[in-house]
Amino acid sequence: xxxxxxxxxxxxxxxxxxxxxxxxxxxxxxxxxxxxxxxxxxxxxxxxxxxxxxxxxxxxxxxxxxxxxxxxxxxxxxxxxxxxxxxxxxxxxxxxxxxxxxxxxxxxxxxxxxxxxxxxxxxxxxxxxxxxxxxxxxxxxxxxxxxxxxxxxxxxxxxxxxxxxxxxxxxxxxxxxxxxxxxxxxxxxxxxxxxxxxxxxxxxxxxxxxxxxxxxxxxxxxxxxxxxxxxxxxxxxxxxxxxxxxxxxxxxxxxxxx
Amino acid sequence: xxxxxxxxxxxxxxxxxxxxxxxxxxxxxxxxxxxxxxxxxxxxxxxxxxxxxxxxxxxxxxxxxxxxxxxxxxxxxxxxxxxxxxxxxxxxxxxxxxxxxxxxxxxxxxxxxxxxxxxxxxxxxxxxxxxxxxxxxxxxxxxxxxxxxxxxxxxxxxxxxxxxxxxxxxxxxxxxxxxxxxxxxxxxxxxxxxxxxxxxxxxxxxxxxxxxxxxxxxxxxxxxxxxxxxxxxxxxxxxxxxxxxxxxxxxxxxxxxxxxxxxxxxxxxxxxxxxxxxxxxxxxxxxxxxxxxxxxxxxxxxxxxxxxxxxxxxxxxxxxxxxxxxxxxxxxxxxxxxxxxxxxxxxxxxxxxxxxxxxxxxxxxxxxxxxxxxxxxxxxxxxxxxxxxxxxxxxxxxxxxxxxxxxxxxxxxxxxxxxxxxxxxxxxxxxxxxxxxxxxxxxxxxxxxxxxxxxxxxxxxxxxxxxxxxxxxxxxxxxx
Numbered sequence: 001x002x003x004x005x006x007x008x009x010x011x012x013x014x015x016x017x018x019x020x021x022x023x024x025x026x027x028x029x030x031x032x033x034x035x036x037x038x039x040x041x042x043x044x045x046x047x048x049x050x051x052x053x054x055x056x057x058x059x060x061x062x063x064x065x066x067x068x069x070x071x072x073x074x075x076x077x078x079x080x081x082x083x084x085x086x087x088x089x090x091x092x093x094x095x096x097x098x099x100x101x102x103x104x105x106x107x108x109x110x111x112x113x114x115x116x117x118x119x120x121x122x123x124x125x126x127x128x129x130x131x132x133x134x135x136x137x138x139x140x141x142x143x144x145x146x147x148x149x150x151x152x153x154x155x156x157x158x159x160x161x162x163x164x165x166x167x168x169x170x171x172x173x174x175x176x177x178x179x180x181x182x183x184x185x186x187x188x189x190x191x192x193x194x195x196x197x198x199x200x201x202x203x204x205x206x207x208x209x210x211x212x213x214x215x216x217x218x219x220x221x222x223x224x225x226x227x228x229x230x231x232x233x234x235x236x237x238x239x240x241x242x243x244x245x246x247x248x249x250x251x252x253x254x255x256x257x258x
Numbered sequence: 259x260x261x262x263x264x265x266x267x268x269x270x271x272x273x274x275x276x277x278x279x280x281x282x283x284x285x286x287x288x289x290x291x292x293x294x295x296x297x298x299x300x301x302x303x304x305x306x307x308x309x310x311x312x313x314x315x316x317x318x319x320x321x322x323x324x325x326x327x328x329x330x331x332x333x334x335x336x337x338x339x340x341x342x343x344x345x346x347x348x349x350x351x352x353x354x355x356x357x358x359x360x361x362x363x364x365x366x367x368x369x370x371x372x373x374x375x376x377x378x379x380x381x382x383x384x385x386x387x388x389x390x391x392x393x394x395x396x397x398x399x400x401x402x403x404x405x406x407x408x409x410x411x412x413x414x415x416x417x418x419x420x421x422x423x424x425x426x427x428x429x430x431x432x433x434x435x436x437x438x439x440x441x442x443x444x445x446x447x448x449x450x451x452x453x454x455x456x457x458x459x460x461x462x463x464x465x466x467x468x469x470x471x472x473x474x475x476x477x478x479x480x481x482x483x484x485x486x487x488x489x490x491x492x493x494x495x496x497x498x499x500x501x502x503x504x505x506x507x508x509x510x511x512x513x514x515x516x517x518x519x520x521x522x523x524x525x526x527x528x529x530x531x532x533x534x535x536x537x538x539x540x541x542x543x544x545x546x547x548x549x550x551x552x553x554x555x556x557x558x559x560x561x562x563x564x565x566x567x568x569x570x571x572x573x574x575x576x577x578x579x580x581x582x583x584x585x586x587x588x589x590x591x592x593x594x595x596x597x598x599x600x601x602x603x604x605x606x607x608x609x610x611x612x613x614x615x616x617x618x619x620x621x622x623x624x625x626x627x628x629x630x631x632x633x634x635x636x637x638x639x640x641x642x643x644x645x646x647x648x649x650x651x652x653x654x655x656x657x658x659x660x661x662x663x664x665x666x667x668x669x670x671x672x673x674x675x676x677x678x679x680x681x682x683x684x685x686x687x688x689x690x691x692x693x694x695x696x697x698x699x700x701x702x703x704x705x706x707x708x709x710x711x712x713x714x715x716x717x718x719x720x721x722x723x724x725x726x727x728x729x730x731x732x733x734x735x736x737x738x
Contacts, residue, residue, distance in 0.1 A: 075621060090619040092612030094680035095605075103609055104620030110602040119540045138541040 002029045004066075005195040006051070006082070006164050011060035013046055020046045023060065024221045026214055028164055028195040033186060035206040035227075036199045038216030039239050044199050047216065048166050051197075052084040053077035080164075083157035087168040089149055091156075093142040097134065098122040100141055101156045125159050126151075129188050147178025154185055158194070165189055166197040171205055183209050203232055217242035222249050294544045307729045309674045312689045312722070316696065323700035331703050335570035339581055343504050345695025346583035347646025348662060352669035352687035353587075353594055354638020357631040359670055360598075360611045362679025363461060363468035365632060366663060368639040370479035371453040373658025375640035377483045379446040380493035380653040383500070387436040393486060402428050408452040411459035415629040420458070423451040439499035443644050450640025451633055453479070458629030468632075476663070484655045492654045495647055503586070504649035507579030510567045516585055517563040521556045528552050583645060587688060590641065594684035607631060611679035642666075668715070669694050672722035678730060693718065 006028040013021040020043050028034050038044050049055045051062065053071035061068045064080050071077050077084075091100050098115075101122045108114030122137050131151055134144070141149060150170055157165045167186065171179040186209050190196050200206050206213060207227060214224040215238040222242045223230075230247070237244035302310070323332045331337055351368055358365045378389075385392035393401070405428035412420035427448030435441050453475070460471045487493055495501065508516060528548055535542035563580065571577040598604035609617040610627045618624050639658075646662075647653050666687075673690030675682025697718060701711045 074619070078621075086619070088615075090613070090616035092609045092616050092680070094608055094612035099605060099608075100616075103605075103616070104622050106602050106605060112600055113602060113605065116534065116538050116540055120538065136541055 002031050004028065005030050005064065007063040007066075008047075008051070009061050009063065011047075011050060011062065012058050013043075013050055013055060014058055020219050021050070021057075022219045024216070024219070026221060026224065028197055029212075030163070030195050031190050031193050032211040033190045033196045033198055033209050035210035035213045036197055036216065037201070037203075037206060037213060037235065037239055041218075042216040042239075043219040044216055045168065048084060048168055048197075048199065051077065051082060051164075051166060053082075078160065081160070081162045082164045082166070083160060083162040084166045085150075085153045085157050085168065085170060087170075087172060089153045091141045091149060091153055094140065096140050097126075097137045097144075097152050100152060101125070101159055103156075105160070121159065122155075125155050128192070129155055129158065129185055131155065131185070145178065146174050147181050150174065150178070150182050151185060154182070154189070158189060158192075162194060164195040164197065166199070168199050169201065170198070171200065171202060179205065203235060206235070207232065215239055215248070217249070220249070223247045294547055303732075307674060307725065309683075309686055309689050311725050312673045312686070312693055315672075315718075316689065316693050319693065319696045319700065323696070323703070327700070327703050329703075332700055335565055335568065336572065336577070337699065337703070339507075339566060339570060339577075341695050341699045343581050343583050343649055344699065345691050346504065346581075346587055347642045347649065348665045348694070349587060349669060349688055349691030350590060350642035350645060351639045351662065351666040352673075352691050353590055353684050354635040354642070355666050355670050356594070356675050356682050356684050356687050357598075357607060357638075358468070358635045359667075359675050359677060360607050360679060360682050361628055361631050362611050362614075363628070363631070364472065364667070364677075365457065365468065365635045366472040367453070367457060367475035367479060368472075368635055368666060369658045369660075369663030370476050370483065371450060371457075371636045371658070372639035372643035372646075372662065373483050373653075373656075374453065374479045374486075375446040375449040376643035376647040376653045376657045377486045377493070377655075378449050379442045379644065380495055380647065381486055382431075382445055383437045383439075383442050383495060383497060384493050385437075387434050387441075389431050389434065397485065398431075402432060404456075405431075405452050408455040408459075411463075412455040412629075412633070415455075415459055415463050416623065416626045417455065417458065417630045417633055420451055420455045420630070420633040423448050424455055427452055437497075439497045442497070442500060446640045446644050447637055448640075450636040450638070450643075454633030454636030455629070457636065458632035461632060462625045462628035480655075480659055483657060483659075487653065487655045489655065492652045494652045496651075500644070500648050501651060502582060502648075504581075504583055504645050506582045507566075507577065508582065508585070509579055513563050513567045513580040516580055517559055520585075520588055521559040524555055525552045586641075586645065590638070591684055591688055594638075598684065603627070603630070608680060611681075613680075639666075664719075665694055665715075666691075668719040668722070671726060672719065674726075676726050676730060677723065678726075681730075690722070 004027045008024055008026040010023040010025060011021055012019065012023060024043070024047060026034075026036075026047070036044055036047065046055065050057050051071065053074045053076045056072055062071060063069070069080060092103065095103065098119050102118045106113050107117050107121075119137060126134065126137065134148055134151070141152060144152065154165070154167065154170065170182050170186070174182060183205060186196060186198060190211075198206070198210060210227050212224060212226050213230060213235060215222050215235065217238065220242070223238050225247065234244040234247060238248050242249045327333070351372055355365055355368055381392050382389060390398045405424050409421045409424035409428070412418070412424060427445060430441065430445055430448065457471060457475060460466050461468045529552065532542060532545060532548045536545070566580045567578055569576040569578050598607065606617065606622045606627050609620065609622060610624055614624060643658060647657065669690035670682065670687045671677060671690065672693050673686030673688070675686045694715060697715055698711055701714060
């Protein structure tokens, strides 16, 4: 088991009167894929946005490499090496792959961009992730398939010396073959020593790539367990009821959320 | 197991490029000419038409008018040179509009903003620099305050250049710099920048739809021009330098120097870039294709220069040389293309037009970019105003009104710039401007009434907008 890179300790978050996260703990380790699962409204997206610096947390603390850090803006997060790949892919269709990967962090002088350097770096990154499905790094993103776009979005996150990459439903809109590509890519990210957080609704995906499964239920972290210690059915119970045998909440939460 | 620090940091980038770049096997860096042509055709089928329809249309129009005009006036050198001078003003306005269109916005006020710049320029010239006396204390005070406000707003949206130029313009008016053709032109551009700062602030910071903001300003500037010039009045531009902008020609020697600089520069940039890309193993066009392209530009340039340096006057006094508007448009074209293709700012303009949310998440200052494109648009409009006012020799209250703006938008769209944002180049405006100028000029020579000219121009624009929508739909379909 490797060192934790990112740790959340009793993180709470409310929007007005609604408390969305209750004392959530989560540990992300280098070289591991941690799946974050939970029903709609369980607080997965809020948790991601807290880590990404979009929402400031109300209580608890976030540790990075063991030191407490304050994440007030997305740039705080990216300075630490935390990158988020959003569900709706933040890519500009009219730009090519290289341009998208370096968007907002172009290399070279402001008045003369270094295209050669960017193109070579983009190609190296894609090659290191063994991406073989893209014909040319100068292809406009508009003409890529869903899986290829997702690949570019993930590669973009990797390009930036990232330590932690959070993937929000990366396979939600993909076909079988494309899902395959993206899951392979997720595995390779972890092999490169990056801490990967995978948010997914798809149990098959989770069991295939995740090392650990963290389950959120109504804003509480009910279980954070190694994938090999749980079964499919147990995780589904955790997601829907918040408990499964010895795992999860100590007592039933009543009928809420059923 | 502890992951070593090194492995975590930029593991991707430090991966051995020699071994693994080969994994990226399908990436075709150097293609043969045949492959490139097939790739281009594939792009066309997917709706990446670019300027192709406009170029074909331009060629068709030339052939058509040459056949139809039995008197032989249309293809005459005198007419073609005149056509360049007539179309230049609007083309320059269109070049600026491309920046706004790229972000998916519209600047309906570019036409009357150009008129405003022309009016202030003419007023300054006529009054010998005494603007206070020419327009009265109240109007003068309002004008100065407006310029300072524009500067403040420009600082607010972080368009520093806009703020500097706005203050400079106010200073020129305040200290009453005496009339001088170069100062007049600087003043006109300054007025354009001031207008752009106001528009940009309202659209980018306040978040009003650009359509409404610029529609309102379109009417407002028309009123301001009328106030400055007076109903029924005109301001003459009696100055040899300003007059020469649209009516003068380079000497024969100057024309050839221009050819050598422009064509040589183009060839040098293209060939050096090609060598650099091949050398570094980057994605490059086939060398044969680049050579053909460079050769074609050099030969066409040489032929055009040769023809334009011959006497084209039907009378006794010789007229020869490349019109000044050609180097003016070329310089603006190179400048605009450079900014859009090679600078961080240009990249961000495309990004904002392609996906504003993605641009925001990438840390791009979207407000600043959106404000800046309006400043650029209005500044280009002011340069266009200098050219078209010079052509006419005076400024009337109708300057920049009427169809000026619509022709400019039309030029950009006909050339292949998308109204939906994200796609387009400055050269599109030049090609589209040439198409519209040709239609107008050719139909005029065929003695067609204004009614027909308007109808045909409108239909050409409709066709171009239709092509834009269809090609967009096709490229969207090809993407999934």
